[in-house]
């Protein structure tokens with residue numbers, strides 16, 4: 068990841084009187100796999116369509132290599148899109164679909180044939196040239212759509228929930244393949260999904276969005292381990308979220324006890340929220356822990372047990388490989404680095 | 416259950432057709448008379464220049480009308496499909512409204528507009544666009560106007576129903592892949608709406624071969640079409656076998672056109688009426 072390729076600056080978008088984007092600031096780098104992650108309706112597609120050139124922002128700038136492009140029509144941008152439901156041309160066969168962009172550019176027929184063949188090989192559809200696209204499976208159509216976009220050698224590929232219509236197994240495989248293709252062609256992928264697991268497995272950078280605003284930008288590990296607010300913590304994985312106060316640097320208080328932590332830079336006695344991931348909690352003997360409670364429910368989940376522990380104030384969710392029978396009095400322990408302190412949000 | 420239906424079809428559809436076919440090989444006698452002796456003279460007579468010209472003229476008119484209906488109806492149907500739900504309803508109502516009035520009466524409306532002291536001439540002279548009133552009625556253009564007027568809704572509806580079903584993301588895909596607006600239209604929109612356009616053409620061309628009453632009313636009997644010729648042979652000419660032969664030829668031509676259409680759209684049904 069080297070140079071800045073795309074910069075979104077204070078981007079807003081209104082549809083009628085509804086504000087859909089409320090000031091998006093985002094830098095996207097060369098060769099980056101960046102994912103816009105957020106619940107349905109948060110403005111991911113709109114952001115993507117502004118980058119592609121199908122929508123103009125209501126205000127703000129879109130820079131491409133430092134040049135403002137928000138008024139440039141889509142066909143003049145070195146950006147191609149893989150659409151949500153593929154949008155293959157039904158009146159053209161596989162090869163003609165893929166060659167569509169090259170034909171428009173009047174590329175030599177023999178060159179086109181070569182490139183199409185190379186693309187089909189890359190997406191694993193060798194020999195499919197003459198097939199009718201409407202008779203292909205969802206996964207195959209998706210591959211054609213990817214080939215159709217990549218054959219134009221764009222600097223950026225936009226993918227809007229490209230795996231949304233596929234069943235779980237093909238989805239997993241395509242996730243892996245997409246990542247591989249991105250590394251092979253070495254261009255920027257901007258990927259949209261509402262599936263947090265997909266975002267975490269594939270991306271270099273995850274951008275969590277909600278309600279037309281960016282909540283957090285970071286690597287998958289950062290996003291998972293250091294959610295900046297309750298929304299991110301809730302959206303990414305399962306969490307115990309507890310209100311508390313930051314006594315001072317490295318010391319936090321919640322549920323009536325003070326705990327060591329690794330966070331600093333908050334004001335003294337600032338109201339904050341704490342995230343404890345279920346897999347970071349351990350069941351110990353009651354006398355070894357500050358937090359104690361009674362096991363309410365234990366469910367076997369395959370690799371681990373999911374155990375609900377009821378304390379005086381709340382129910383903690385714990386994921387552990389150790390069994391604890393319901394009704395037992397237990398303690399909850401965790402390490403200082405497992406305590407993630409977040410700014411408190413008003414709205415959620 | 417099926418038998419009555421079968422009989423009905425036999426009697427009321429196949430019956431007259433067979434009768435017409437037989438009639439076309441019979442010999443005419445004076446005063447509406449028909450003598451059942453086999454002859455192909457009726458068909459041979461069609462090859463006379465005067466009748467061939469009638470066919471050519473009918474074709475020319477049908478072709479001109481269809482072409483103009485395409486150019487007017489396609490954009491109409493296309494843009495109609497892009498309207499809001501309310502806009503679509505209004506456009507549809509505007510399109511269907513004339514059907515509530517008998518088509519003959521509507522054509523007489525055109526006489527009022529086009530005649531020498533009519534509405535159009537009044538507007539043109541008062542705007543100073545022309546010194547003396549133009550001769551608009553009883554001319555070839557007047558017939559074409561009438562044809563367009565009657566046939567336009569079929570084209571509009573047919574294109575509209577095709578454009579309605581169109582996946583507009585395909586246009587975005589084309590634009591994304593490097594097509595300007597015009598290229599995107601030609602490479603995606605047009606092929607996608609082609610079934611609608613083709614059925615529109617069929618729905619325009621075939622009737623326009625037979626809509627002789629428009630030529631009679633707005634053309635003032637000056638331009639003879641196959642339709643008027645058939646009618647004349649059945650009435651004043653009192654030659655039913657010849658009229659039948661003309662009708663058979665017409666029918667063969669329309670059937671061929673439908674076949675061609677089926678081939679082009681590979682067995683597709685008529686858009687909007689299928």
Ligand SMILES: Nc1ncnc2c1ncn2[C@@H]1O[C@H](COP(=O)(O)OP(=O)(O)O)[C@@H](O)[C@H]1O
Pocket residue numbers: 082083087105106107108109110111112113114
């Ligand atoms: N063309 C449009 N006209 C009006 N509202 C729109 C349009 N496109 C999107 N919206 C609205 O903008 C919001 C964000 O939509 P979108 O960007 O598609 O979200 P996402 O892709 O995150 O699900 C939604 O409330 C949606 O209804």
Ligand SMILES: [Mg+2]
Pocket residue numbers: 108111112113227
């Ligand atoms: Mg979306």
